[in-house]
Amino acid sequence: MRPDGSVSPRVRAALMAARAAGLAVVLATARPVRVVRALAADLGLGGHAICLGGAQRFDLDGGRLVGEDRLDHATATAVLGALRAAHPDVLVVAEVGLDIHVEHGFALGDWGFRDLPAHTVRGSLAELDPGVTALLAGHAHVPLDELELVAGAAAGGRAAITRSGGPHIEVFAPGVSKGAGLAALCADLGIPAADVVAVGDHRNDVEMLRWAGRGVAVANAVPELLAVADGVVPANADDGVAVLLEELLASG
The missing domain is CATH 3.30.1240.10 (Hypothetical Protein, Haloacid Dehalogenase-like Hydrolase; Chain: A; domain 2)
Structure with a gap:
């Protein structure tokens, strides 16, 4: 998201292109399910989401929790x-x-x-x-x-x-993180860590970037995240997520 909370047309287009190419796009966020469902609907995304910092795994298509740690x-x-x-x-x-x-x-x-x-x-x-x-x-x-x-x-x-x-x-609960939540979801879906590209901007993304085969930080990320990232893309305000997705799609 951009600093004003909106999603740019370029990022929207890149997300749709990734989905059309068969990539599993997973929203991983500290936000609760009620917010994530609205965001996913606005973006036209289905599949799964990691909510509340990894404490919940949600099936957007089925409208149900598939995992939760309390x-x-x-x-x-x-x-x-x-x-x-x-x-x-x-x-x-x-x-x-x-x-x-x-x-x-x-x-x-x-x-x-x-x-x-x-x-x-x-x-x-x-x-x-x-x-x-x-x-x-x-x-x-x-x-x-x-x-x-x-x-x-x-x-x-x-x-x-x-x-x-x-x-x-x-x-x-102990052990909860976006990284642990994404690892559990990918295990259920049969996706190895080596095939996962994760992008983030804050402290609660550290474990996720460490777990993923490729961990990417946006340029405006906190220092703790930049320190563990495998690479850096432009800031949120400069469509960094779109830049990453476009690169992935171009590389096949």
Whole structure:
């Protein structure tokens, strides 16, 4: 996506050309299924998607989850309690399956929501059981580094904690990453890592680029990703994904 959240005509055309050539195009994102389904429909993509940073694998054509990893209730509760103890007004949202759980004081504008989706449950996050797919925690005045330290100490190695560029940290079940999610999906589809080309821009893409046969970063990627990439294409704003797909299609 470009900085304004749109997808350029060139990228759209390249995605359609890749699909027409028989390539499996997989959207791998920190976004939840409800957002990814809308994006895929807008782009005319089917197949599969990796959602919530690798915690979910979704069949876009069948409209169903084909895999999910959940953070256990005890760890989620410990992380939530530690965050609240350290910063009582921390804002926390929980993704549970295809639902989003928010507490009664949650304001639409806090994280840029125009509206809450249909699958919204309001209530105490402390009551969630048997666990959550993802906990998202942010604070208007506390750095994300601090929130990550608090969550990490509370989890004690029983959770994966990362960021994807939003105003929050993301807490998942241990081992969850885009790389692990893509590896699991490709195993189901019979696609070896050597045949996979992955492209990303943020810290939560590191494991995915390491796993793929060829890992590519866009020029505006964070330093951690540029350090592990096999190659670099132009920035998001300059149609880097289209450049990569056009190169792949031209090379046969």
